Amino acid sequence: MRLKRRVFEILDGAVSDRASRACEIFIASLVVANVLAIILESMHDLHEAYANYFHYFDLVSVMVFSVEYVLRVWSCGAKYPVAPGSAWRGRKEYLFSMFGMVDFFSTVPFYLQLIFPGADLRVLRMFRLLRIFKLSRYNSAMDDMFEAIKAEKDSFSSAMFLLLISCLLFSSLIYIIEGHDQPEVFPSIPAAMHWFILTIISGWGNVDPVSYLGVVLVVVTQVLAIALAAILTGVVATAYTAQVQRREAMYETEVREILADGVVTAEEHAKLKQMQAKFGMTDEQVEAIAEQVKAEQRAEQNAAEQ
Numbered sequence: 001m002r003l004k005r006r007v008f009e010i011l012d013g014a015v016s017d018r019a020s021r022a023c024e025i026f027i028a029s030l031v032v033a034n035v036l037a038i039i040l041e042s043m044h045d046l047h048e049a050y051a052n053y054f055h056y057f058d059l060v061s062v063m064v065f066s067v068e069y070v071l072r073v074w075s076c077g078a079k080y081p082v083a084p085g086s087a088w089r090g091r092k093e094y095l096f097s098m099f100g101m102v103d104f105f106s107t108v109p110f111y112l113q114l115i116f117p118g119a120d121l122r123v124l125r126m127f128r129l130l131r132i133f134k135l136s137r138y139n140s141a142m143d144d145m146f147e148a149i150k151a152e153k154d155s156f157s158s159a160m161f162l163l164l165i166s167c168l169l170f171s172s173l174i175y176i177i178e179g180h181d182q183p184e185v186f187p188s189i190p191a192a193m194h195w196f197i198l199t200i201i202s203g204w205g206n207v208d209p210v211s212y213l214g215v216v217l218v219v220v221t222q223v224l225a226i227a228l229a230a231i232l233t234g235v236v237a238t239a240y241t242a243q244v245q246r247r248e249a250m251y252e253t254e255v256r257e258i259l260a261d262g263v264v265t266a267e268e269h270a271k272l273k274q275m276q277a278k279f280g281m282t283d284e285q286v287e288a289i290a291e292q293v294k295a296e297q298r299a300e301q302n303a304a305e306q
Contacts, residue, residue: 008075011068027068031134034061038128058128062110065131069103099137106130148239155235163200163228170221171196178214182207200225251275252289259293 010020041047041054079090094100105127171192179186185207186192199221209215258268
């Protein structure tokens with residue numbers, strides 16, 4: 001049980017020690033090397049010249065990632081306190097989590113190639129690029145982004161509704177205005193919707209209008225694309241900043257509770273280290289929060305003594 005708990009702490013980064021840091025650096029470096037290898041392997045000349053090296057490197061990588069996956073499934077049984085069903089609860093959470101799915105689908109193409117050696121699994125092999133998402137386990141930026149989007153889902157829903165209305169309106173207008181002059185480009189409203197989406201995404205719908213009203217409509221559509229991009233960017237930036245501040249506030253609250261009695265036990269210290277690793281906070285941020293809390297407590301004590 002102690003070994004399982006220790007493996008879980010190292011792989012999950014539940015504690016910030018030398019072994020956990022070394023494991024994190026090793027896995028992250030291997031992931032980056034894999035992504036670079038996949039990119040270089042797509043170059044025909046390099047693939048022909050170094051095909052064996054790419055194959056052996058992928059073989060070693062799959063072995064490492066497979067061992068990591070098995071160890072994570074096994075060690076996640078120690079995630080929760082000992083209780084009936086607690087081991088499978090932790091394992092089930094990992095298996096069906098985003099990280100668990102990424103770990104699985106980034107390695108399974110290799111084994112499918114072994115099972116079906118004659119099959120063309122090039123599309124499945126591209127799942128190896130999912131390994132890049134393994135890096136998000138060691139950085140809370142993606143979690144912060146998802147939490148920010150979730151927190152501002154109403155704002156995103158409003159923006160998407162505005163985009164839908166704009167798509168229907170502007171597609172119908174461009175079809176009415178340009179449909180007679182360019183029937184091969186705008187034969188229907190769905191075709192005009194394709195033009196609208198391209199214009200919103202890239203700024204140009206690959207079509208030049210031939211009428212003055214069409215030119216005006218294209219300009220308005222491009223301005224709308226800029227406005228929508230600015231709105232969504234502002235929403236995400238604000239929500240992301242709020243999410244980071246929320247995590248720092250949670251950490252500060254925990255520090256206040258721990259320092260309330262003036263004694264920091266080993267268990268409490270480990271808990272703070274775990275929160276620091278989970279929130280992706282630097283040692284400087286942690287020290288600044290601790291100093292601020294201690295300064296406030298000293299000021300309160302001096303005020304009480306006076």
